[in-house]
Amino acid sequence: MISKRWGMQVGLVVAVALGVSACSGEPPDTHPDQPVTKRRAVFKEMVQTLEPMGMVARGRKDYQAAEFLASAVALEQLASKPWAYFTADSNYPPTKAKPAVWDKPGEFKEAQQSFEVQVAALVQAAKGTDLDAIKASVSQVQQSCKACHDSFRKVEAN
Numbered sequence: 001m002i003s004k005r006w007g008m009q010v011g012l013v014v015a016v017a018l019g020v021s022a023c024s025g026e027p028p029d030t031h032p033d034q035p036v037t038k039r040r041a042v043f044k045e046m047v048q049t050l051e052p053m054g055m056v057a058r059g060r061k062d063y064q065a066a067e068f069l070a071s072a073v074a075l076e077q078l079a080s081k082p083w084a085y086f087t088a089d090s091n092y093p094p095t096k097a098k099p100a101v102w103d104k105p106g107e108f109k110e111a112q113q114s115f116e117v118q119v120a121a122l123v124q125a126a127k128g129t130d131l132d133a134i135k136a137s138v139s140q141v142q143q144s145c146k147a148c149h150d151s152f153r154k155v156e157a158n
């Protein structure tokens, strides 16, 4: 029992030392500032923050006003964070951003702004108690994530 646990821990330490990530054959992020890794970390937090609100919208989780509003506010705080990490020198493997991020900066900026507008609208809706309006706002936010991905993120290859 004890030795098995040790074996797992040693294995983990070796994997970390080699820079091997848990579940992908992607090239490591070798940029000194790691902008790809940093923006992805924000997107992952966004998914986790949006998820309980998505469940409320689909009727799979009870709506609790204070908890929902806290999630919406947390999403709003995250919503502006990824963009600074799309620096001019950050189009390198393992990014899944399309070249359009750098070729069409005006459109990319518009996609960010319309997303942030939808998130702000979600926060406003969450301050009220109209559950239908809240659900509609969640859906608008999800659509604006998707709209940007359709234009600016490569379809998952793996």
Ligand code: HEC
Binding pocket: 036, 039, 040, 041, 043, 044, 046, 047, 050, 094, 095, 096, 097, 098, 101, 108, 111, 112, 115, 141, 142, 144, 145, 146, 148, 149, 152, 153
């Ligand atoms: C303005 C454009 C834009 C918006 C809005 C946007 N994304 Fe993304 N997202 C991207 C781009 C570009 C990438 C690819 C980043 C990379 O690999 O460098 C990405 C990557 C991701 C990833 C993958 C992260 C990883 O580990 O590879 C997730 C998950 C994600 N977005 C979720 C969301 C969610 C959820 C929302 C809405 C709440 C959202 N995104 C809104 C552009 C956007």
